[in-house]
Amino acid sequence: MIHRTELAWQTPNWQQSLANAISSLDQLCKYLELAPSQLPFSADANRQFPLRVPYNYASLIEKRNPRDPLLLQILPDIQELNKEPGFITDPVGDLTHHPAPGIIHKYHGRALIITTGACAIHCRYCFRRHFPYADSGIKRTEWEKTLAYLESHQEIDEIILSGGDPLVMSDQTLTEMIDQLAGIAHLQRIRIHTRVPTVLPERITGSPLMEHLANNRLTPIVVLHINHPNELSPSVTEALKEITKNHIFLLNQSVLLKTVNDSPSLLTLLSEKLFQAGVLPYYLHLLDKVEGAAHFAVQKEEAIALHQAMMESLPGYMVPKLVMEQDGADSKLPVTV
Numbered sequence: 001m002i003h004r005t006e007l008a009w010q011t012p013n014w015q016q017s018l019a020n021a022i023s024s025l026d027q028l029c030k031y032l033e034l035a036p037s038q039l040p041f042s043a044d045a046n047r048q049f050p051l052r053v054p055y056n057y058a059s060l061i062e063k064r065n066p067r068d069p070l071l072l073q074i075l076p077d078i079q080e081l082n083k084e085p086g087f088i089t090d091p092v093g094d095l096t097h098h099p100a101p102g103i104i105h106k107y108h109g110r111a112l113i114i115t116t117g118a119c120a121i122h123c124r125y126c127f128r129r130h131f132p133y134a135d136s137g138i139k140r141t142e143w144e145k146t147l148a149y150l151e152s153h154q155e156i157d158e159i160i161l162s163g164g165d166p167l168v169m170s171d172q173t174l175t176e177m178i179d180q181l182a183g184i185a186h187l188q189r190i191r192i193h194t195r196v197p198t199v200l201p202e203r204i205t206g207s208p209l210m211e212h213l214a215n216n217r218l219t220p221i222v223v224l225h226i227n228h229p230n231e232l233s234p235s236v237t238e239a240l241k242e243i244t245k246n247h248i249f250l251l252n253q254s255v256l257l258k259t260v261n262d263s264p265s266l267l268t269l270l271s272e273k274l275f276q277a278g279v280l281p282y283y284l285h286l287l288d289k290v291e292g293a294a295h296f297a298v299q300k301e302e303a304i305a306l307h308q309a310m311m312e313s314l315p316g317y318m319v320p321k322l323v324m325e326q327d328g329a330d331s332k333l334p335v336t337v
């Protein structure tokens with residue numbers, strides 16, 4: 001007979017939190033003390049990209065507030081069904097820069113591995129919400145081909161673990177992957193793109209993973225994805241301390257989202273709170289034009305005005321670069337009129 005305590009020992013708490021994430025309208029409404037009729041929920045949008053939000057993140061949403069900016073980021077909304085011109089399923093051209101299993105290689109010197117299709121949270125504006133992970137993500141059976149591609153491209157000195165979210169994978173899988181990448185002599189840096197410390201901080205706190213990452217031959221960088229100052233709760237800042245205490249560079253990228261964070265005071269506060277938590281604001285992205293997310297788009301002129309306002313109220317090192325991604329470009333592009 002297996003006792004409950006033995007089971008708890010076998011499954012780390014963060015994996016239980018991940019498994020218990022909210023995934024239905026009923027659960028969400030019950031937790032937030034809202035009636036379903038108060039929300040513009042769409043079952044069709046939910047079928048296309050299902051609702052998923054861990055309780056830790058849901059606890060930061062104001063109860064009984066159907067317009068909470070964190071709720072807007074995760075709610076399958078009826079507006080997602082509007083087909084807007086220019087909004088497509090692969091807005092940044094991932095699938096045209098996919099030379100080997102699990103690899104996206106767009107920019108000189110850097111390549112990205114689609115480590116998994118899974119995420120702890122489903123962000124409605126995600127530019128990979130239509131990505132065919134089953135066909136184009138990493139495959140265990142083809143991992144040798146992924147490594148061989150990286151080995152044969154001497155110009156790549158930085159590898160980016162992306163997804164999905166790499167930090168939903170187990171410590172064992174990740175450490176094996178990191179160790180194998182460290183064995184490629186021309187790689188110098190490893191970057192992890194993740195929203196996990198923000199939405200599932202218990203994944204980071206107390207885990208040996210960050211220590212392993214720090215004690216690797218490759219210089220580690222963690223790039224967070226935080227969009228709103230309310231996302232920086234005490235448990236999140238605790239998780240971030242766990243990363244910085246291991247001397248890992250911590251950067252943040254945000255997406256500029258209509259009705260979520262398109263305000264100079266909010267963006268300024270976000271930069272201040274990030275810096276206080278040991279994170280350098282790195283990029284503020286114009287929304288990638290992915291099908292289903294048009295209602296989040298902020299116009300270029302407005303984005304430039306918001307960015308200008310940040311420059312006027314913050315020291316330069318706290319102002320993220322305002323950028324956009326364009327299929328075929330050699331790098332992210334500065335947003336200009």
Ligand code: SF4
Nearest residue numbers: 119122123126164195
């Ligand atoms: S965590 Fe990142 S990859 Fe996952 S849905 Fe959100 S934005 Fe997309």
